[in-house]
Amino acid sequence: MNRPNIIFIVADDLGYADLGCYGAKSNASPTLDRLALNGLLFTQGYSNSPVCSPTRFALMTGRYQYRLRGAAEEPINFKSRGNTTLGLPVDIRTLPSMLREVGYQTALFGKWHLGFPPQFGPLLSGYDEFFGPMAGGVDYFTHCDSQGIHDLWLNGEETAEEGYLTDLLSNKTIEYIQKKSAVARAGTPFFISLHYTAPHWPWETRDDAHLASEVKNNLFHLHGGNVKTYQQMIHHMDEGVGKIVATLQAENLLNDTLIIFTSDNGGERFSDNWPLVGGKMDLTEGGIRVPWIVHWPALIPQNKVSTQIGITMDWTATILDIAGAHIDPEYPLDGVSMLPILKNANHLFERPLFWRMNYRGQRAYRLDEWKYLKVDENEYLFNIGADERERANLAEYFPEQLRSMRESWLSWNLTMPEIPQGANISVGYSIQNMPQR
Numbered sequence: 042m043n044r045p046n047i048i049f050i051v052a053d054d055l056g057y058a059d060l061g062c063y064g065a066k067s068n069a070s071p072t073l074d075r076l077a078l079n080g081l082l083f084t085q086g087y088s089n090s091p092v093c094s095p096t097r098f099a100l101m102t103g104r105y106q107y108r109l110r111g112a113a114e115e116p117i118n119f120k121s122r123g124n125t126t127l128g129l130p131v132d133i134r135t136l137p138s139m140l141r142e143v144g145y146q147t148a149l150f151g152k153w154h155l156g157f158p159p160q161f162g163p164l165l166s167g168y169d170e171f172f173g174p175m176a177g178g179v180d181y182f183t184h185c186d187s188q189g190i191h192d193l194w195l196n197g198e199e200t201a202e203e204g205y206l207t208d209l210l211s212n213k214t215i216e217y218i219q220k221k222s223a224v225a226r227a228g229t230p231f232f233i234s235l236h237y238t239a240p241h242w243p244w245e246t247r248d249d250a251h252l253a254s255e256v257k258n259n260l261f262h263l264h265g266g267n268v269k270t271y272q273q274m275i276h277h278m279d280e281g282v283g284k285i286v287a288t289l290q291a292e293n294l295l296n297d298t299l300i301i302f303t304s305d306n307g308g309e310r311f312s313d314n315w316p317l318v319g320g321k322m323d324l325t326e327g328g329i330r331v332p333w334i335v336h337w338p339a340l341i342p343q344n345k346v347s348t349q350i351g352i353t354m355d356w357t358a359t360i361l362d363i364a365g366a367h368i369d370p371e372y373p374l375d376g377v378s379m380l381p382i383l384k385n386a387n388h389l390f391e392r393p394l395f396w397r398m399n400y401r402g403q404r405a406y407r408l409d410e411w412k413y414l415k416v417d418e419n420e421y422l423f424n425i426g427a428d429e430r431e432r433a434n435l436a437e438y439f440p441e442q443l444r445s446m447r448e449s450w451l452s453w454n455l456t457m458p459e460i461p462q463g464a465n466i467s468v469g470y471s472i473q474n475m476p477q478r
């Protein structure tokens with residue numbers, strides 16, 4: 042098996058059913074739908090967290106994010122500027138740094154959200170090139186964060202570029218592929234992290250530059266947005282992915298390029314998570330079950346679907362497995378390679394998954410069809426295979442299953458550092474702003 046070029050695409054706050062291939066009624070994602078049709082779609086793919094930056098810690102390290110102090114922030118916010126602790130430590134080997142060790146060229150186009158410079162940054166953690174914002178959210182036109190601070194970077198320097206951010210990220214990716222295509226064809230592959238901010242707030246399409254001045258003091262954009270705008274933001278992202286695929290084809294690289302598409306967490310206020318309940322910040326299925334699409338013509342047959350359970354950090358392990366990277370025995374991966382599934386979509390293996398959130402004291406544990414969930418002081422037991430909407434609480438009917446799963450979660454939690462005092466929780470809005478979902 043030749044080592045492929047790899048493009049790992051992460052959408053921001055995309056809901057489980059926001060794409061046509063996952064049941065969306067809109068036609069916002071024709072490119073991604075085609076990638077799924079011509080590749081492999083997972084129905085049981087999860088994010089490491091129901092909120093942005095913790096998932097990104099897990100993706101970068103291939104390990105449960107709870108092992109790092111910065112990932113206890115839910116999420117990292119502007120108050121972390123200048124903090125020397127709240128970020129991805131530069132001495133930790135990362136997905137891009139381990140790929141670079143085995144000959145990959147590495148680049149990140151898009152959202153970093155793992156700590157602020159000068160203490161932290163993509164170029165300090167394994168990427169050769171970087172273009173995008175450091176913070177969790179920026180305006181699509183001014184590229185300023187929630188404090189009005191301009192936050193667009195080219196490598197290690199702040200840069201000013203005009204344009205709609207989704208398009209800028211897509212175009213930078215295309216330029217990079219064109220620049221690296223000759224050496225890639227000659228046997229030196231590239232790894233691109235394409236981390237869109239779409240369809241994260243503020244609710245701005247390509248035609249909404251006039252909204253930038255209106256939302257500059259509150260990027261949460263609580264008074265705006267609608268489903269149509271949200272779907273158009275997804276479509277802009279999908280168009281960019283389409284142009285990237287066309288570029289790969291024109292450069293004769295598509296067959297030998299592994300494209301992985303997912304989201305950092307479940308959907309936000311305009312998302313479609315059906316039939317799942319909840320969304321961002323929740324450990325119900327709507328907060329952590331996300332799209333997983335994989336396209337690699339050289340290995341993966343067309344139109345395959347997998348019910349294998351997996352989590353974001355499993356993609357880290359998969360990519361490192363494919364690349365033949367060396368894992369530091371001092372930092373063993375918590376992620377598990379999905380390469381056997383890419384080779385045979387019918388292959389299945391047991392994959393227990395654990396989560397916790399400081400917000401509302403949440404716990405979750407998925408094992409086969411069963412899921413243990415705790416929210417505030419309430420405990421639940423669901424059979425996800427029969428009830429993925431999590432409406433039928435079986436805790437009273439299967440007390441031994443509940444006890445066993447609770448004890449397994451508690452045992453796992455003892456292997457992780459405790460949530461530190463003062464860890465940040467940023468919900469952004471509450472029932473005072475809109476009715477509970």
